[in-house]
Amino acid sequence: MHFRRQRAGDSHRRENGCLFHHRQRLPAISLRSHYRQLRANRRKGNCRQHLQEGGQEGGPEHTVMTNRERILAVVRGGEPDRVPFAQYDGQAPIEDAWSLVGRDNIGLLRWSCVHSIQHPHCGIETIPIVREGYPGERRILHTPAGDLVEEWVREPALGTAFRRERFVKEPKDYTALRAYLEDAIVAPNVECFLRDRDQLGDDGIPHVNLPRTPFQQMWIEWADLDDFCEHLIESPGIVEECMALMAGIIRQVLEIARTVDVPYVVFGDNITAPIIGERYFRQWAVPSYRVAAEMLDVPVFVHMDGDLKPLWDAISESGVRGIDSLSPPPDNDTSPADVIRMWPEMRMYVNFPSSMHLGTPEAVRRTADEILAPAGHSGRLVIGITENMPPGAWRKSYPQIVAAIHDFGKP
Numbered sequence: 516m517h518f519r520r521q522r523a524g525d526s527h528r529r530e531n532g533c534l535f536h537h538r539q540r541l542p543a544i545s546l547r548s549h550y551r552q553l554r555a556n557r558r559k560g561n562c563r564q565h566l567q568e569g570g571q572e573g574g575p576e577h578t579v580m581t582n583r584e585r586i587l588a589v590v591r592g593g594e595p596d597r598v599p600f601a602q603y604d605g606q607a608p609i610e611d612a613w614s615l616v617g618r619d620n621i622g623l624l625r626w627s628c629v630h631s632i633q634h635p636h637c638g639i640e641t642i643p644i645v646r647e648g649y650p651g652e653r654r655i656l657h658t659p660a661g662d663l664v665e666e667w668v669r670e671p672a673l674g675t676a677f678r679r680e681r682f683v684k685e686p687k688d689y690t691a692l693r694a695y696l697e698d699a700i701v702a703p704n705v706e707c708f709l710r711d712r713d714q715l716g717d718d719g720i721p722h723v724n725l726p727r728t729p730f731q732q733m734w735i736e737w738a739d740l741d742d743f744c745e746h747l748i749e750s751p752g753i754v755e756e757c758m759a760l761m762a763g764i765i766r767q768v769l770e771i772a773r774t775v776d777v778p779y780v781v782f783g784d785n786i787t788a789p790i791i792g793e794r795y796f797r798q799w800a801v802p803s804y805r806v807a808a809e810m811l812d813v814p815v816f817v818h819m820d821g822d823l824k825p826l827w828d829a830i831s832e833s834g835v836r837g838i839d840s841l842s843p844p845p846d847n848d849t850s851p852a853d854v855i856r857m858w859p860e861m862r863m864y865v866n867f868p869s870s871m872h873l874g875t876p877e878a879v880r881r882t883a884d885e886i887l888a889p890a891g892h893s894g895r896l897v898i899g900i901t902e903n904m905p906p907g908a909w910r911k912s913y914p915q916i917v918a919a920i921h922d923f924g925k926p
Contacts, residue, residue: 603625656682684739725782820866867912887919
């Protein structure tokens, strides 16, 4: 049996065209010819000239923004030339997407970081396994207080991995987890951010990731949700001790982030009210959000991709100024109109509802229009692809979303 051994460190997620200016709605069947002509115009270098001659409302003064400039205008409270459309890096093959809709029509958000976390007295042993015909890995986390074990199996059809076994299974496992967290050394890794920023260039911006807040980190990264909830009730002392250590690590990461010229930071928390509830959201998420808002001069975003209505009051008091992956109806319960009404300074990266990718082109277009209508003129909206799509659905959806954005016009 073969295995590789490595130092235990922080694994950061890498989950981590020219404008057209037709004010009449474009039927789906005509989009490909429009994009071909737009790419031809771009190659000829006459796109910016067309705009300067008044090809878009705003006349001679109007110039084309890059995807990066467009997203930053939303983040910084500026005036984007149109509502940005961006995907997490890797959601669709970006070169193919650019060929379909034009490079200027979809930008990139790349999960990045400004820190690293090392554990000098811990190590991870990885052993290849096969479970029910599927390949995977058995990972053994060695700590000064004992070992923890998890298993991952890859699902070939979707290209994703899922956990069959979690590191923390019973209360006694928190002793080893505590030793692992106490061993953490947080160090700057600004090179990661700078590399991503330079590689993205005008195409997008780094999505600077912070560690998850303690409650979310526990059930997503360490323990099964049901087990964790039982442990929190039955053995609160050791569990909350581990969670306090996680909060301390977040503060150390923020000390690094405040020294770097990042556009914003993101807690990749995957917040949904039915799991965390208002009590634990206020106890174990809001404090870290407030600390971040107090320490940093840039917006604090949180990946909130679930049902949020029971948390609305707490979100209002949290210091959060950006919702990453807001998932509106029909998938979840908070709409762009709700955000506009309740939180005047809140930026929103709205995930185009994953379920609607299964609809007809007309349904996709209608959904895009419904997102734009209440929020497009706010200057605080980015339409995003920040959750999984059905395989290949982007080929149908992206042209419809782009057409809706162009028909909507300047925010």
